[in-house]
Amino acid sequence: MTIQLSDKPLLEWAGDSLAIGLFEDAVELTGELATLDQKFSGVLKELIAEEEFKGKANSTIFSRVNPGSPVRKLILVGLGKPDALQLDTLRRAAAAVARVGKKQKSKVLGFSFPLWNNDPAASAQAIAEGIELALYQDIRFKSEPEEKGSQIETVDLLGFGGQEAAITRANQIVSGVNLARQLVAAPANAVTPLTLAETAQAIANDYGLQVEILEREDCEKLGMGAFLGVSQGSELPPKFIHLTYKPEGTPKKKLAIIGKGVTFDSGGLNIKGAGSGIETMKMDMGGAAATLGAAKAIAQIKPDVEVHFISAVAENMISGHAMHPGDILTASNGKTIEVNNTDAEGRLTLADALVYADKLGLNAIVDLATLTGANVIALGDDIAGLYTPDDAVASQIEKAAETSGEKIWRMPMEEKYFEGLKSGIADMKNTGPRPGGAITAALFLKQFVKETPWAHLDIAGPVWTDKENGYNGAGATGYGVRTLVDWVLGSGE
Ligand code: BES
Ligand code: MN
Ligand code: ZN
Numbered sequence: 014m015t016i017q018l019s020d021k022p023l024l025e026w027a028g029d030s031l032a033i034g035l036f037e038d039a040v041e042l043t044g045e046l047a048t049l050d051q052k053f054s055g056v057l058k059e060l061i062a063e064e065e066f067k068g069k070a071n072s073t074i075f076s077r078v079n080p081g082s083p084v085r086k087l088i089l090v091g092l093g094k095p096d097a098l099q100l101d102t103l104r105r106a107a108a109a110v111a112r113v114g115k116k117q118k119s120k121v122l123g124f125s126f127p128l129w130n131n132d133p134a135a136s137a138q139a140i141a142e143g144i145e146l147a148l149y150q151d152i153r154f155k156s157e158p159e160e161k162g163s164q165i166e167t168v169d170l171l172g173f174g175g176q177e178a179a180i181t182r183a184n185q186i187v188s189g190v191n192l193a194r195q196l197v198a199a200p201a202n203a204v205t206p207l208t209l210a211e212t213a214q215a216i217a218n219d220y221g222l223q224v225e226i227l228e229r230e231d232c233e234k235l236g237m238g239a240f241l242g243v244s245q246g247s248e249l250p251p252k253f254i255h256l257t258y259k260p261e262g263t264p265k266k267k268l269a270i271i272g273k274g275v276t277f278d279s280g281g282l283n284i285k286g287a288g289s290g291i292e293t294m295k296m297d298m299g300g301a302a303a304t305l306g307a308a309k310a311i312a313q314i315k316p317d318v319e320v321h322f323i324s325a326v327a328e329n330m331i332s333g334h335a336m337h338p339g340d341i342l343t344a345s346n347g348k349t350i351e352v353n354n355t356d357a358e359g360r361l362t363l364a365d366a367l368v369y370a371d372k373l374g375l376n377a378i379v380d381l382a383t384l385t386g387a388n389v390i391a392l393g394d395d396i397a398g399l400y401t402p403d404d405a406v407a408s409q410i411e412k413a414a415e416t417s418g419e420k421i422w423r424m425p426m427e428e429k430y431f432e433g434l435k436s437g438i439a440d441m442k443n444t445g446p447r448p449g450g451a452i453t454a455a456l457f458l459k460q461f462v463k464e465t466p467w468a469h470l471d472i473a474g475p476v477w478t479d480k481e482n483g484y485n486g487a488g489a490t491g492y493g494v495r496t497l498v499d500w501v502l503g504s505g506e
Contacts, residue, residue: 030119031087034126037094038094053082056079073090099129100418105418114165115165121165125171149486151194196302206251225257226254239342246334268378273384299472320501351442368462370465371462371465380468387449393474397492398423399469430453431453431456441460
């Protein structure tokens, strides 16, 4: 599928389906649309009246036009109230249209959408992202595809002439999101610490990044006892991934993105029981997936920012080698941890990754992790929790999330709750009481960052969706990639 830009007047466009974005309560047709309606002998007006179309955000209706007409079908999509228009409204509306176009077997699809904030570049990018994200399909694990893929060959964005760079940007970002989706959706017998390291290696080769994979012995030398403790029950050796993008010339900023990379979380000896969702725990590397997806996008966009992409990747399994509940581990900063629950493993892997990144002399670190069920209880499936003691980094991330349309909510770092992690025998326990469990997890992580402004995103909810949601089909969402890319680009301004 190619997305083309054109300044052809709406009335002259010809193709299979013409999609028109309409604001709520402003569906009476004026100007160009009135002329268009006349051209199609009033079918537009009839359609709006018959279907009681009100222009509510994401509502779509469509109709066939007179045979012989240069446009075969009209698709109307609601954009909600004009003063509530957000970039993400356009992205979601474009996705809704793309789905209708796919179902209708359209080959040539035209879009007539308004601008958000008088910004043609941002609007074109959001529309292109919405279309591409919605048409993603994953048939890797089907012996025969049950459903035909999209037949859309060409998309014309009308009124967006000259916005080629915005479309390129959308393609680069979506390639990263789709990589993350593929990594999260693939089961734990397909995505392992080794294959994730290979994926990092492939990104480095394809786009000219530096890559270092630390093996178990390297991690031992660095004293990464917390990370290695998690990995020790598995047959599969751990891999510590460090990919680096360096711009030409002096970087404006140096950043790290760290992702939790637990390729399967059985819970360890505190094994996840029935009804715990253990069969979904292939998604526990969603942070690492977002990290690698962001690396793929950033490597193509080439901003003036140095970015380190890091993940301590392991499986959390049981065997005679597994950690015992109660074991004491020593992290690479010398801190000792009493593992009172082997299922709180993500924070153990992140601890050593954070210590490692903290030594790189960076301007900021952001980690993403499917860290706690408690965060899902607090914020539901769609919203990530943002935890940081740093207001500047918080507002950078919030701004990036707003642009990307990925939902985020800042949570408190209530220091007093660290008391819940006090250990009688070691420096701290890895698990506190159930109330405030996502906050104590974040406070645990904070013990391992001393020099660098840092933020943590708990993405346990939004990495996955059980049903179609906006531009995401059911399954892995690639959550985080778009916010991360936007954050990095914003840091280079
Ligand atoms: N990977 C899980 C968190 C998770 C839950 C991710 C649901 C995605 C969906 C994490 O390792 C975990 O097991 N957390 C425990 C922590 C508890 C033992 C303190 C949890 O949330 O129950
Ligand atoms: Mn766990
Ligand atoms: Zn986990």
